[in-house]
Amino acid sequence: MADKDLITRLDNRLDQLVNIDMGERGVEHLYEAARELQGGALVGAAADALMAVPEGGTVILTTGSVSRAWITPDLGENDGPSGAAAVARALVLARNATCVMLCEETLLPAIRSTCQAAGLFPVTLEQAAIARADKSLATIVMLPYATEDEAGRAQAVQMLDALTPDLLFSTERVGRNEHGVYHSMKGIDYGMGRARVDFLFDEALARGIPVVAVGDGGNEIGMGKVADHVKAYVPYGDTCQCGCGGGIGAVTSCDVLVTAACSNWGCTAIAAAMAARADNAKLLHTPEREALLLDTMVANGLINSTHGIVDDSVDGFPRQSHLAVAELCRTIVSRAL
């Protein structure tokens, strides 16, 4: 393993790279606030938490955002799934972890395909236990999560009791505000058909289970940690457009918050920081794999939500930007590999 000072320098460079606010969303303010609160590099803290998962442990991950559910609940956006898949892959390879990915039933097919393109074969919990025991297959377990408040609360308790996870990880997963409303970045109520996974994260935090969360807008799980800054600096952070009387900021907090200009970039940087710690280039999310995942997401109908079209731009950033971020993250940590 590379020396600690080098790892710290690399963490800081990864942090800076993925927090350049190319989307003009105010993420730099959230980044500074999170760094101050956590006392250091965000991606480094996330990588430390993920690498601390016990060998053969269980991690619950979530991502996925139904987009325009008033047209069809089968429509999801393409920021989130590839990043979550990259982190799950790194966890499986580094910790032989059982990764359980949660999303809306309607988005399961697309996110399952994305995880598979990242190298993880979708299996049941029972099958994952066999694979974990003999280390013969990199797997992912895909499970649906309830889309109604009461069912979401009940499932939270039930799922944590049953799975006893070592860590929870969320990326680009919208959480409710103080009035229980789920908002888009434009301040519109888009709770319809949306998984209430934020209740699971609240329950995990109450039980003291470590929670790592990635977000780029302020309306995602984890952003409760910097709620005041979301109100002050993010469009509609203070007052939404739906009339609920709140802003778009999610109330659910986390132990480690990673901000990024695009949530997928945060995940790419986390995988790179994990690779540096393990001195294992296989954990990297490479530009080659990012290209494969972008194509897979297009093939599965996940949309570029900024432009309202199925293509390989994510959050409005073109394909080459995502490949470039993966390449630069790889370059940054190459000094430790």
Ligand SMILES: [Zn+2]
């Ligand atoms: Zn509202």
